[in-house]
Amino acid sequence: MKARLGLTVNGEVHDVLVPVHKTLLEVLREDLGLTGTKHGCELGECGTCTVLVDGQPVLSCLALPVEMEGRDITTIEGMASGAELHPLQQAFAELGAAQCGYCTPGILLTAQALLVETPVPTRDAVKVALAGNLCRCTGYMKILDAVELAALRMRGAPVGEAR
Amino acid sequence: MTSKDQFTVIGQPLPKIDAWAKVTGETKFADDLIMPRMAYAKLLRSPHAHALIRSINTTRARALPGVYRVITGADLPPVKFGILPVSQDEEALCREKVRLVGDAVAAVAAVDEETAERACELIDVVYEPLRALMSIEESLAHPEVRIHEYGDGPNVHKSVALQFGDVEAAFAAADLVREDVFFFEGNTHLPMEQHAAVAHWGPDGKLTLWSSTQTPHYVHRMLAKILDVPAAHIRVIATPVGGGFGGKLDPFAHEIAVCKLSQLTGRPVKITLTREEVFYVHRGRHPVLMWIKTGFTRDGDITGCHLKTWLDGGAYGSYGVASVFYTGVINPATYKMPVYKFEGARIFTNKPPCGPKRGHGTPQPRFALECQLDKAAEQLGLDPADMRRRILVEPFTKTANHLTVTTIGLGECIDRVVEASGWREKRNGWPLRAPASPARSILGEARERAVEAPSRRRRGVGIACSAYMTGAGTAIYWNSMPHSGVILRADRSGGVAVLCGATDIGQGSDSILAYLPAEVLGIDPKDIRVHPADTDLTPVDLGSYSSRVTLMCGMAAIQAAERLKATIARAVAQKLEVAPDQLVFRDRRVGVPDDWDKAVPFPDAVALAESMHGVLAFAGSYAPPKRAGKYKGGGVGPSPCYSYSASVVELTVDEDTGEVELHDVWIAHDIGRALNPLLVEGQVEGSVYMGI
Numbered sequence: 001m002k003a004r005l006g007l008t009v010n011g012e013v014h015d016v017l018v019p020v021h022k023t024l025l026e027v028l029r030e031d032l033g034l035t036g037t038k039h040g041c042e043l044g045e046c047g048t049c050t051v052l053v054d055g056q057p058v059l060s061c062l063a064l065p066v067e068m069e070g071r072d073i074t075t076i077e078g079m080a081s082g083a084e085l086h087p088l089q090q091a092f093a094e095l096g097a098a099q100c101g102y103c104t105p106g107i108l109l110t111a112q113a114l115l116v117e118t119p120v121p122t123r124d125a126v127k128v129a130l131a132g133n134l135c136r137c138t139g140y141m142k143i144l145d146a147v148e149l150a151a152l153r154m155r156g157a158p159v160g161e162a163r
Numbered sequence: 164m165t166s167k168d169q170f171t172v173i174g175q176p177l178p179k180i181d182a183w184a185k186v187t188g189e190t191k192f193a194d195d196l197i198m199p200r201m202a203y204a205k206l207l208r209s210p211h212a213h214a215l216i217r218s219i220n221t222t223r224a225r226a227l228p229g230v231y232r233v234i235t236g237a238d239l240p241p242v243k244f245g246i247l248p249v250s251q252d253e254e255a256l257c258r259e260k261v262r263l264v265g266d267a268v269a270a271v272a273a274v275d276e277e278t279a280e281r282a283c284e285l286i287d288v289v290y291e292p293l294r295a296l297m298s299i300e301e302s303l304a305h306p307e308v309r310i311h312e313y314g315d316g317p318n319v320h321k322s323v324a325l326q327f328g329d330v331e332a333a334f335a336a337a338d339l340v341r342e343d344v345f346f347f348e349g350n351t352h353l354p355m356e357q358h359a360a361v362a363h364w365g366p367d368g369k370l371t372l373w374s375s376t377q378t379p380h381y382v383h384r385m386l387a388k389i390l391d392v393p394a395a396h397i398r399v400i401a402t403p404v405g406g407g408f409g410g411k412l413d414p415f416a417h418e419i420a421v422c423k424l425s426q427l428t429g430r431p432v433k434i435t436l437t438r439e440e441v442f443y444v445h446r447g448r449h450p451v452l453m454w455i456k457t458g459f460t461r462d463g464d465i466t467g468c469h470l471k472t473w474l475d476g477g478a479y480g481s482y483g484v485a486s487v488f489y490t491g492v493i494n495p496a497t498y499k500m501p502v503y504k505f506e507g508a509r510i511f512t513n514k515p516p517c518g519p520k521r522g523h524g525t526p527q528p529r530f531a532l533e534c535q536l537d538k539a540a541e542q543l544g545l546d547p548a549d550m551r552r553r554i555l556v557e558p559f560t561k562t563a564n565h566l567t568v569t570t571i572g573l574g575e576c577i578d579r580v581v582e583a584s585g586w587r588e589k590r591n592g593w594p595l596r597a598p599a600s601p602a603r604s605i606l607g608e609a610r611e612r613a614v615e616a617p618s619r620r621r622r623g624v625g626i627a628c629s630a631y632m633t634g635a636g637t638a639i640y641w642n643s644m645p646h647s648g649v650i651l652r653a654d655r656s657g658g659v660a661v662l663c664g665a666t667d668i669g670q671g672s673d674s675i676l677a678y679l680p681a682e683v684l685g686i687d688p689k690d691i692r693v694h695p696a697d698t699d700l701t702p703v704d705l706g707s708y709s710s711r712v713t714l715m716c717g718m719a720a721i722q723a724a725e726r727l728k729a730t731i732a733r734a735v736a737q738k739l740e741v742a743p744d745q746l747v748f749r750d751r752r753v754g755v756p757d758d759w760d761k762a763v764p765f766p767d768a769v770a771l772a773e774s775m776h777g778v779l780a781f782a783g784s785y786a787p788p789k790r791a792g793k794y795k796g797g798g799v800g801p802s803p804c805y806s807y808s809a810s811v812v813e814l815t816v817d818e819d820t821g822e823v824e825l826h827d828v829w830i831a832h833d834i835g836r837a838l839n840p841l842l843v844e845g846q847v848e849g850s851v852y853m854g855i
Contacts, residue, residue: 035195036188038405040355041438048355076188085186093182096841099849100669101185102355102405108186136355136406137669138845139852 005065009034010078018065025049025060028075036076036105047133050106051075057110057132076105079112087150088112097146099137107133111147119155123148171749172682176841179674180688181403181667193359193375193402194435201361202231202272204421204434205279207286208443209261209268212295212513213310216259216288219269223285229278231428233286235269239423240391246381246413246518248640250320250480252311255389255419261290262310262478263513265443270420272432295513299452299473302510310478310511320476320509321484323796325491327563328502333467337458341539344454345531349475351447352520356405358444359435362421366429371398374418377407377666378706381639383698385414390422401696404707407668408853409519410446412708413481446518449486449509450475451527459539463550467502470494470528474509477516483509485639485799486517489524492800494532495562496630497573497807498554503563519708521853522631533627546590548581548626551809565792569804572833573628576809579831580626584811589624619818622826628809633835634711636787636801645784647715648702651680651723652780653731655773657751657766659684659691661723664704665716666696671842672712678838679717683724684731685748686765702782713838714803715785722783730779734772735763807833810851825855 003020006013009032016031025042028034028051040048042061049060052074079086088108091097098104107130114121114129121129126147127140135143184190221233236258245251257266269286273279296302296310296318306317315322334340360374370392376382379401387394404411417434425432436444452473458466472490476483491505522529540547556562558571581587638646650662661680667673673695677688694700704716732743735753739746745755754762763771773779790801810830816823828851837843 029195030197033197034188035191035197038192038355039194039357039435043438046355046438080187085183089186092186093178096176096179096182096845098179098182098185099671099845100354100356100404100406101181101190102192104185105188134355136353136408136853137849139848139850141848142841142845 003066005069007065007068007073008071009073010075016065020064020066022065023061024051024063024065024068024073027065028060034075034077038102038105046103047110048103048106050109050133052109052113055113055116057113074109076108079108086112087153088115088147091146091150091153092143095142095146095149097138097142103133103135107135107143111150115147115151115154119151121147121151170682172678172688173838174836175839177674177678177688177839179671179842180677180693181673190403192356192405193361193373194356196361196373196402196433198361198363198431201431201433202274202424202428203276203279204270204272204417204424204432205276205283206267206417206420206434206440207269207271207283207288208440209257209264209266209290211261211290211292212264212297213293214261214290215293216257216261216268217291218289220287221269223287224271224282227278227282227285229274230282231272231274231430232424233269233271233282234420234423234427238427239419240389242389242391244385244389244414245480246482246639247480247484249484252313252480253416255416263443263515265440265515266478267416267420270424272424272428272430297512297514299475299510299512302512310513314511315508318511320480320511321487322508323487323491324506325564325794325796326504328467330467330469330502330504333502334456334458337466338461339459339539339542340456341459341535342454342456343531343535343538344452345534346453347451347527347530349448349450349517350520351442351445352406352408352410353441354406354408354410357436357438357441358411358415358417359433360418360421361431361433362425363431364422364426369396369398370422370426371400372418372422373400373402375404375411376401376418377404377409377411377668377708379666379696379698380664380703380705382414382418386419386422389419398697398699400698401666404666404668407707408521409523409708410441410444411668412519412706413446415444443515445477445515446481446520448520449517449524449527451490453528453531455528455531455535457535457539459543461543463540463543463545463553465498465500465554468494468500469504470506470531472507472528474507475512475514475517476509477512477514479516481516481518482523483517486519486524488796488799490528492564492566493525493630493632494528495564496566496568496805497556497628498551499556500563521850523709525631529627529629537625548577548586551626551628552577564800565794565797566800567790571805571807573630573807573809576807576831576833577626577628580809580811580829584624584813584827584829586624586626586811589813620815621818622813622815624811624813626809626811628807630805630807632709632800632802633714633804633806634787634802635709636790636803637798638705645703645719645786646711647704647719648782648784649676649716649719649723650702650780650782651720651727653727653769654779655766655770657690657764657769659686661691661693661720662701663693663716663720664696664698664701665712666707668707670707670712670846671839672707672716674842675713675717675838676720679720680724683721683728683748684765685753686751690751690765702784710806715787717838718785719783722785723781724783726781726783727779730776730781731768731772734775735768737775738763738771804835806835
């Protein structure tokens with residue numbers, strides 16, 4: 001059975017006709033061509049496929065588009081403002097927080113949701129927020145550093161060079 | 164490039180050149196490739212660990228609407244493959260027998276993944292289960308059950324023996340001889356990206372495979388063999404790899420299956436493994452049973468060492484012949500072992516095949532040796548750090564097993580972690596626990612000191628050292644060609660293109676290929692475009708393994724850049740009427756330092772050179788020094804140089820449950836010069852984390 005849905009992704013409304021059991025991950029990647037959302041375990045364990053729905057991190061491999069009408073979906077492609085990168089994206093690039101980069105979109109969006117709710121997170125708060133996002137390359141330290149650097153910059157705090 | 168002060172790019176904490184694409188989601192991994200008319204593939208995998216295939220009937224699957232093609236082993240040439248020439252024991256689709264849960268027996272191409280999966284369920288396979296051998300002991304105890312028909316004995320894939328000196332005499336001369344047994348249980352890479360591949364077999368008869376592989380060159384060779392197509396008609400492109408760690412170093416069944424399906428359907432065909440399938444594909448770190456006997460003088464010197472290893476290889480050869488050697492050959496590169504004997508055997512079991520994972524066979528015996536050193540130090544009343552410091556291999560020497568050690572910074576590494584961790588204060592400050600039961604700690608290097616007398620939770624610090632190659636000295640197939648090559652092309656735009664077969668798996672090899680030519684040519688890394696890992700366009704690089712890429716493709720890149728630089732210098736020298744060796748290249752200009760106003764902008768310098776010499780394209784190549792020991796197996800272990808590390812760990816362990824609470828890790832690496840400290844820190848932090 002297919003459903004015709006209007007999905008709001010990165011501020012744009014897309015009409016899609018998709019089987020009702022198709023996951024949000026599949027619809028984003030296959031029907032909308034937004035391949036920045038990565039296909040991880042598809043079991044809800046790794047966090048790789050995280051997108052934001054109404055500002056909250058959601059595992060798109062476990063979400064169904066039929067539940068998503070009228071809600072704001074943000075993917076990694078919607079994180080930058082036009083050509084200007086989000087401070088998190090900038091900090092991740094500068095500090096080497098993305099190695100292979102496969103977990104990066106999910107981690108960036110999860111961190112973005114955190115910083116909206118908690119502009120001055122403690123390191124422990126960052127760890128808790130990112131606990132559902134696995135990374136096998138970095139050992140997380142540069143990810144935590146980058147989230148903290150971005151938080152500082154977003155508050156307009158004076159920060160020197162990235163290093 | 165002589166002194167550090169002269170560098171402008173090297174040593175800087177620059178963002179990786181691909182960082183921007185990775186933080187915006189623009190990087191196209193293999194699973195992100197979508198092509199017109201593309202079909203989706205699935206493999207049907209065996210539910211049995213060991214079974215004969217009596218029949219495969221695909222009738223029902225072929226009848227399913229949306230199915231383009233179903234293939235079995237009968238559709239492929241009857242040729243086995245494997246990464247090592249000596250272990251050609253894999254089939255893309257098993258014909259007569261399956262050897263693990265997860266062996267592929269059929270493949271489907273369909274309109275979408277779901278249809279392909281349903282078609283797999285409609286394939287009828289009749290199996291005759293055989294006894295499954297699930298451990299080293301079981302495989303050796305049941306020689307009547309044979310997983311393979313080749314090897315060095317029933318279910319013995321490879322057995323090796325090396326002896327350098329009289330080990331019994333060395334033990335007789337020792338003040339203390341210890342015999343210990345250790346077992347490492349194995350683990351897997353778990354990259355966040357599952358393996359994926361897309362094949363397109365064009366109407367011109369030429370095949371292109373995009374794959375998340377660490378070794379496009381070896382995949383290229385293997386496809387030519389198993390598909391019976393000239394290698395010249397095959398193009399392998401390694402897409403950016405979403406984590407490898409050794410798990411994407413083999414040619415795989417799914418890569419072969421999509422090629423064949425593309426040929427038969429006339430469509431591009433994609434496959435992406437599920438997380439579950441990645442565990443079947445495995446090639447993870449071998450479980451190893453280790454027996455180690457070492458003689459020590461009362462001062463802690465090693466008189467001789469005898470190591471035996473038994474590797475649980477899983478169902479196929481993979482890199483196993485190399486793996487078994489690696490469990491023996493690198494240990495002598497850290498501590499002086501004047502006499503050394505090693506015997507190793509890799510055993511087939513009906514489990515996912517093991518292979519190379521981060522350190523390829525060397526972390527397991529390292530664990531055994533370092534634990535034993537601690538036990539010996541305790542018996543001899545020596546400080547474990549001081550004892551290690553005392554017995555380090557001397558620089559520019561050969562080990563007993565003929566490895567050439569050049570520089571070794573391990574002593575300084577030990578000093579740094581001892582200092583930073585407060586090792587001496589912590590060891591002296593904590594009362595010695597009473598001598599107690601064996602098997603005290605799951606981290607054998609931990610030196611327990613009682614802190615809470617009634618509890619069995621004890622806090623302590625431990626030290627361990629390690630060494631690893633910087634690239635293998637020999638290729639997987641013996642040949643005298645370069646291990647890495649770079650083509651550098653410059654044109655009047657002032658841009659420079661770098662073409663190299665190296666594969667960026669997150670470690671930053673693309674960036675290294677920009678930094679080094681930028682440094683040589685005095686331009687910005689941004690002026691350089693890197694085109695990696697495409698067997699049609701790029702010179703061969705053997706692959707991203709054995710910590711080889713920065714050194715080998717880096718040396719090739721420097722050579723190519725120096726050649727380009729010399730050519731540009733000749734042209735600019737003529738224009739400025741100076742000698743070429745007076746010229747310096749910096750700040751995107753070429754000129755004489757004392758007359759810098761006349762320095763020529765780099766694009767103009769390139770144009771002058773292009774006018775004088777024609778098209779500017781230069782190649783560089785690298786092959787490691789030939790240092791293989793003159794004995795069978797001497798090709799495993801030699802390296803242009805070894806990297807070293809020392810680490811102190813502070814933790815609390817519950818001696819009843821084995822539960823470990825980690826408090827801190829101090830680690831120091833001797834890696835030579837950091838081309839980009841950000842990348843080095845990332846590798847070190849990531850490896851510590853994976854080691855935990």
